Amino acid sequence: MDPILDLEGLTKRFGDHLAVDNLSFTVPRGSVFGLLGPNGAGKTTTIRMIMRIILPDEGAALLDGRPVDDDRRRLIGYLPEERGLYRKMKVLEHLTFFGTTRGLPPKEAKKRASAWLERFELGDWATHKVEDLSKGMQQKVQFIGTILHRPQMLILDEPFSGLDPINTRELKDLLLEMRKEGVTVVLSTHVLPQVDELCDHICLINRARPILTGALADIRERFGGNTWLVKGSFNGDGIDALPGVSSVRPLEERLLVELEAGAPSRELLSALIERGDVETFTRFVPDLENIFIRAVEEDKAHAE
Amino acid sequence: MLSRIFAIIRREYLERVRTKAFWISTIIVPVFLGAMIIIPSWLAVRGGGTFNVAVLDLSGHFAQPVADEVSHMLSSDKEKLVINLKPIEPGPDPAATRERVKNAVQAQKYDGMLVLPATLPGSGQPEYLAPNVAAFKLLSVLERSVNNAVVAARLTGAGLDPSQVRELTKRVGLKTLKLGTKGEETRDQGQGFLLSYAFMLIIYMSVLMYGLYVMRGVLEEKTNRIVEVVIATVKPFELMLGKILGIGAVGLTQFLIWGIAMMVVTAPGAAAAVGLSGMQMPSFPPLLMIFFVVYFVLGFLLFGTLYAGIGAAFDTEQEAQNFQFVIMTPLIASLLLMVQVINQPDSALSVVLSLIPFFTPMLMFLRMTLVQVPALQLAASVILMVATILGAAWVVGKIYRVGILMHGSKPKMKDLVRWIREA
Structure with a gap:
């Protein structure tokens, strides 16, 4: 197994509350890895620690064997659980902005954004303000922003929340397609049936602790x-x-x-x-x- | 790193420059300030129209001298002020007559009534009774006429010749000249100061307004939950810096527009074209212009950074408002301390106050318009401000880093201290 992401004893306390307790797992390159567990289990805290949004009290996350630092985390396409858009910005401009903050030249960002908007049938909305879009459409825009810089790894926190069944299907298909291209996907969810057919590796978390980790086939x-x-x-x-x-x-x-x-x-x-x-x-x-x-x-x- | 900060700056800048609010404030502020400067001076000299004034002369011998003085004074008036004096016989019961004329004024038969007491030219004060006592020019003409007539009577009574006395007591006046840095002497009757004062108010308002934009921007990112998406690729400090610089650039754009507009208006011939030929355009030295921009930039960076911290620490504008007074206090204090600086711009107290970074943008600028501030003090003020800004950015950067991801409970002072220590 060729690991892309290694978690080594990640631990985070908020005051007296232990949010994540000595969590370790390995994400194989090219897999779809499910970080599963009920609400409040510590999934989002774990992901935020990987992305250095918050810093762990103990432990480390290694990307390709080296600690994730501010530059290297940009190699990851990250969709946080709490996501939003600038409501007054136009869709294409917004995506271009996302692209440029992820290091793309503005022209290239715009080109890729347009192509993705077409693919998601949002081409007609490119010059509309974000606030004119439905929630589902905003989610798609958000997702395009996540993958615009063609990351080799995606970390998606509850990617299906707020999506209707059709959009959920569409997103699943896209993730499987990206996996075929060699992209590693880590996603978290508390709705287990959603990812039953998607994940090949999982880590089940309950009350801050991992209780089950490994290849889904072995676990089954x-x-x-x-x-x-x-x-x-x-x-x-x-x-x-x-x-x-x-x-x-x-x-x-x-x-x-x-x-x-x-x-x-x-x-x-x-x-x-x-x-x-x-x-x-x-x-x-x-x-x-x-x-x-x-x-x-x-x-x-x-x-x- | 620079390209990412630039992406943030660009977004902040374009989003704001494209709003209607930006263009409305760009147009309204100079109009408002111009009005504030021009209207009072305009009101003071202006005052045409026709007034019918009833004159109740209880003394019996002042109606005519007053009328003579009025017509003498109005003979040289350019604005065609006309005052028609209607003498009223006091009759056997002066009090009843006064009441009758008063009713007539009330009924708008007259614009006002002038009552000359029986005791004149001795003691006793003439009265002017009218619904509108804000007709400054009319009042000034009436007052001077009555004054002249009574004084003339007193002088005659004392055996002096009124015209001779008038000649001898003519006002000397004082010609005020402003001494420039290169020894040049320019006539300045205070317009220069008024303009500087206006510019200081612009610094005050701009720092406040753009500071609030920073706070609102940070709050918007928090409540829209966009902040985590952005700081996954951009460091929190870079986001904060980009936001402050982007909004600051909007302010500078506004000043640039105003600067160009002012150059057009003050260009030779332009003033005459808009009918202000009588108004002398005050001079505004380049050094002052440069420091206007410098102090706006430094002031905005300082207060904008503090506002960013408040935006990050709270969830809603209402909550933030309660804390905002901490920032507002030094700004308002500098408005209050202005009087001290104007009266004694070179006193030790004024020098110290103007060197305090939170007051510098306004008070040091104000001193510059009044006296020649030594270069050393100017340099010191800039260095002190830059140091304070860096310190504020360091502290606020930590609050910001923790605060932008916090939702829910309102942080207390001790929480903020903990964030600074832990971040």
């Missing part, structure tokens, strides 16, 4: 474990008494059968076929929400 494997989702027309009675089965519960029209670790699944399958027709027999892949709830419970049990 771990939490899915030896659990199988079965659908068919067979007699379901007494399945829980079969050898190796530790629990059975219904899930919609299917059965969720959990096997003991190491118990072979083919024994379950053949037992089921003897009882009737099996339509589907698949490994259960838990969604992020599911994983998160269980991780929090495990964490609590661990703490006790």
